[in-house]
Amino acid sequence: MNAKKQRPILGISIGDINGIGIEVTLRALSDSRVFKSFTPLIYGHGKALTFYRKLMSLDDFNFTQIRSLDEIQHRKINVINVSEDCPEIIPGVETAEAGKMALEALRAAVNDLKEGKIKGLVTAPLNKNNLNSAEFKFIGHTEFITEAVGAKDSLMMMVDETIRVGMATGHLPLAKVPQAITKERILQKANIFLKSLETDFGINKPKIAILGLNPHAGEDGLLGEEEEKVIKPAIRELKDQNKMVFGPYPADGFFGMMHHKKFDGVLAMYHDQGLIPFKSIAFSSGVNFTAGLPVIRTSPDHGTAYNIAGKNVADEGSMRAALFLAADIINHHEPEEVET
Numbered sequence: 001m002n003a004k005k006q007r008p009i010l011g012i013s014i015g016d017i018n019g020i021g022i023e024v025t026l027r028a029l030s031d032s033r034v035f036k037s038f039t040p041l042i043y044g045h046g047k048a049l050t051f052y053r054k055l056m057s058l059d060d061f062n063f064t065q066i067r068s069l070d071e072i073q074h075r076k077i078n079v080i081n082v083s084e085d086c087p088e089i090i091p092g093v094e095t096a097e098a099g100k101m102a103l104e105a106l107r108a109a110v111n112d113l114k115e116g117k118i119k120g121l122v123t124a125p126l127n128k129n130n131l132n133s134a135e136f137k138f139i140g141h142t143e144f145i146t147e148a149v150g151a152k153d154s155l156m157m158m159v160d161e162t163i164r165v166g167m168a169t170g171h172l173p174l175a176k177v178p179q180a181i182t183k184e185r186i187l188q189k190a191n192i193f194l195k196s197l198e199t200d201f202g203i204n205k206p207k208i209a210i211l212g213l214n215p216h217a218g219e220d221g222l223l224g225e226e227e228e229k230v231i232k233p234a235i236r237e238l239k240d241q242n243k244m245v246f247g248p249y250p251a252d253g254f255f256g257m258m259h260h261k262k263f264d265g266v267l268a269m270y271h272d273q274g275l276i277p278f279k280s281i282a283f284s285s286g287v288n289f290t291a292g293l294p295v296i297r298t299s300p301d302h303g304t305a306y307n308i309a310g311k312n313v314a315d316e317g318s319m320r321a322a323l324f325l326a327a328d329i330i331n332h333h334e335p336e337e338v339e340t
Contacts, residue, residue: 006074007039008119008330009138010323014044018087018098019051019304020125021315024054026061027316028323034131034246035075039120042079043105049079054089056312069117091310099130106141113295119334120296120326121145124319125304145297147197155172155192155291155321157265158274159325160299162280164201164265165274166193166208167292173285176298177270181226183211186234190245195289197264200329205266208234209254210247213269218249231269251277284317296329298322 013023014325029040043047046065049280053061063077068085072078082104087097106123113121124281127193138144146154157166168189169180190208197206211217211232221228230247236244249259251268257310259267279301286301300318308314 007037008036008327008334009041009069009072009117010038010326011106011118011121011332012040012042012189012323013108013121013123014042014048014102015105015124015126016094016098016130016304017044017048017101018091018095018309019088019091019125019127020302020309021126021295021307022048023056023309023312023314024300024316024319025124025315026052026056026058028076028320030058030061031320034077034323037324038119038330039072039074040077040323042077043109044079044083045083045086045101045233046079048089051089052150054212055294055310069112070251073215080108089196092306093129094127094306096130099127102126103131106144110145114147114149119330120298121314122319122322123297123299124328125300125302127304127306130331141171141297141299145290146293149295150295150318151293153188153192154293155189155196157196157289157291158278158282159287160278160285160321163278164197165260165278166265167271167274169268170266170271172270174270174272179212180225181230181269182236183230183234184208186231186267190234190238192292193265193267194243200289200291200296200332201264202241202332203264205244207244207246207262207267208267209249209255209259209263210267211269211273212244212248213252215250217248223309238298274315284315286318286322287322289329290324296326296333298326298329309338 063074063079065079069310109121112118142156156170169177197203213226218224218227227248251273288299288301290297300322
């Protein structure tokens with residue numbers, strides 16, 4: 001009889017230590033189901049965790065500090081210090097030192113992810129404004145990780161139990177969206193979406209809806225030509241490939257009538273078109289998942305929330321969901337890694 005394998009190691013980059021990242025991480029990792037699903041490895045600093053453990057009066061929260069992956073302890077929360085010293089922790093305050101540690105944690109975690117030392121990565125929120133722009137020339141986590149792992153493209157996907165929304169364009173100024181919506185882009189993003197639904201979520205023959213760009217999905221060219229010239233031809237080509245794609249749908253009526261429940265996923269044309277309805281439906285439990293990568297990466301669907309940092313009121317629901325979604329996707333890929 002083969003010996004049972006240990007739970008997969010799931011990395012957590014700690015993000016900005018002056019935001020709510022550590023608070024929601026500690027609360028999420030206090031869930032009794034954690035060790036049944038994965039072994040947590042936090043990239044950050046033990047002093048930061050101790051600071052928030054005391055602030056939050058989490059006397060029963062324990063962790064062990066390790067120096068390398070060789071020392072990992074399963075069924076325990078592990079922490080690797082990514083720097084010798086921990087910066088001063090000032091909840092709610094943006095500091096360059098906190099930004100530096102956030103970047104160090106992210107780089108260390110991504111390096112281990114690329115090398116297969118951890119099976120997946122959950123990124124706690126960071127603040128791009130306090131990162132060294134000479135070292136971090138990216139709009140966000142998604143773009144940084146996509147380049148770091150050598151992927152040609154990726155898809156920002158927002159995930160909840162009842163809704164999955166992908167964005168044809170992500171962190172892009174609204175004025176630049178129309179020129180970025182090309183047939184090739186829609187084909188690429190839709191195919192990433194469909195493949196992810198199959199391989200990451202275990203959905204057989206997934207069905208996705210594609211939204212229009214303009215009000216009323218262009219109304220036959222009266223309110224814009226992108227639907228007629230770009231989006232509909234892309235949908236026809238996908239259908240010719242026997243892909244189950246439908247649309248383009250006017251975004252307001254589509255979500256207003258809750259039609260997202262009829263599909264396995266929805267491809268929105270731009271950031272707010274997808275994110276506003278998603279967060280209205282699933283703000284406290286939604287997850288940001290980067291589809292199309294050779295690695296697994298999730299994050300909570302919120303930012304650093306400086307305004308409530310250190311007040312012990314942050315909702316950990318999205319971080320908890322991000323952790324368990326990453327573990328579920330790992331299990332879809334490698335079911336033999338998880339004990340029954």
